[in-house]
Structures are given as C-alpha cells and as structure tokens.
Amino acid sequence: MTGFRDFLTRFRPAASPGRAAPAGVPTDRSAELRAELAPPLALLDQTEAEAGSIRERAEATATSRRQEAAQRAEAIVASAREQARQVQARTAEQAARAAEGEAAALLAAAEREAVAVRDRARSRTPALVDRVLALVQEDLEADGTPKGRGGGS
Template sequence: MRGIRGFFERFRSAGTPGAAVRPGVPVDRVAEASAELAPVFALLEDAEAEAERICARGREEAAQIRQQAQAQAEAIIADANLRAEAVRADVVAEARRVVERESESAATLANETAARLRDRARGRMPVLVDRAVSAALVTLGEPSERAP
C-alpha cells in the first residue's frame, strides 16, 4: 500500500478544471504502468539471474586464475633463486680461477726477478769480494806491515 497519499490520488479530478465532463474515478496511472511492465520485469528476472550466475562464475574463475598466477610466480621465484645460487657459484669459481692465474703470474714474475738478481749478484760477486778484501787489507794493514 502506498500510504495515505495513494488513497487520495484515487479521488483526483479526471481532467483539468474547465468544462464539465462525465463524472468518474480517474485512472490510476501507477497501477496501469505496473500492470503493463510486470511481464517485462518478469522476463528480466531470468536475465538478472543469468547475469548473477555469470558474475559468480567470473568471480570463481578470477579467483582460480589468481591462485594459478600466484603458484606460477612462486615457481618462477624458486627457479630464479636456484639459478641465482648456481650463477653465484660460477662467479665465485671464475673469480678464484682469475686470482689463481694472477697469483701464478705474480709468482712467476717474482721468481724470474729473483733469478735475474741472483745472476747479477753472481756476476758482481767476484769484483765486490775483491774490493772488500782490498778495503779490509788497507784497513788492517798489509801483512808485511803487521807486527809479528
């Protein structure tokens, strides 16, 4: 029921004020519109129910897709972590190889330098020994100059 207003609407005049017309109760336009549109709305109920089913199915599929995407993302991350560990190990191994090569190169260079210094020292040794002996003899005096 539409309340008191609906009750009084039934007694409105049938037309605009003016010439007299045949007396009668005016037509209830709301009731007419409701009666006219009721079958259309009844047909729309099925469409609304179908739309709701489609939306519900869409929500379910979206949730399923989200779950699959989450699982796929986790698998990708796990795979990336495994590969990252392998890459780190490869990088560390390569760095060690480089350091070993550089160490070997440095050791070889040091050995070559030491060998050159030894050769130079061997070549200079007789001259330096002679100088040292001469200087010592001068400092200590000649054997003939020494007291017995």
C-alpha cells in the same frame, strides 16, 4: 502485455463533450500500470539474475587465474633463484681459478726474478769484495797502519 489498440483506448474520450455524465467508478491507474509493467520488469529480474550469475562465474574464474598466476610466479622465482645460485657458484669457481692462475704466474715471475738477482749477486760479489778490500786497505794506509799487519795486534 497490453496491445497497441488497448494503449490507444486510453486516449479516446469516454463520451462526447457536453453535459456532465453520471458519476462512475474511478479507474485504478496504478493497477493498470502495474499490470502493464509487470512482464518487462519480470524480464529485467531474469536478466539481473543472469548478470549476477555471470559476475559470480567471472569472479571465480578470476580468482582461479590469480592463484594459477601466483603459483607460476613462485615457480619462476624459485627457478631464477636456483639459476642465480648456479651462476654464482660457476662465477666464483672461475674467479678462484683465475686468481690461482694469476698467483701461480706471479710466483713463477718472482722466482725467476729471485734467481736473476742471485745470479747477478754471485757474478758481482767477487768484484765488489775486491773493491771493498781495496777501499779498506786505502783507509788503513791513510791512517798509518802498515799493509801487512793485522788489525790491532
């Protein structure tokens, strides 16, 4: 890289103003600029190469982390599905037990009700039979059939 003094010499007049100087060799300004800019541009090339390698490492790391995350997500989903199956089985078992208990309670209540109906029927049957016989006898007497005779003989 050129020094500060070399930089300033660019702005110094070549000769004192006055009459024309003899023709000289023109300076190659582009070669001077290339020479001046080559070292910083070389540093930029190194920096760009380093940035590229950092990007590649970052992409590899990101890919690896995505794969690990996908594997963990699959494991979590598989675990959740298994837990859901277990919960579903427990819930179905509890519902079946509850339904069986309710059915047994309903059956017991129905049996008690049936026994109560049978008992009421047994206790009421003699009185009802007597009443029905009395009504039939009244009907027979109203038709003119004597009490002591059997139906149609």
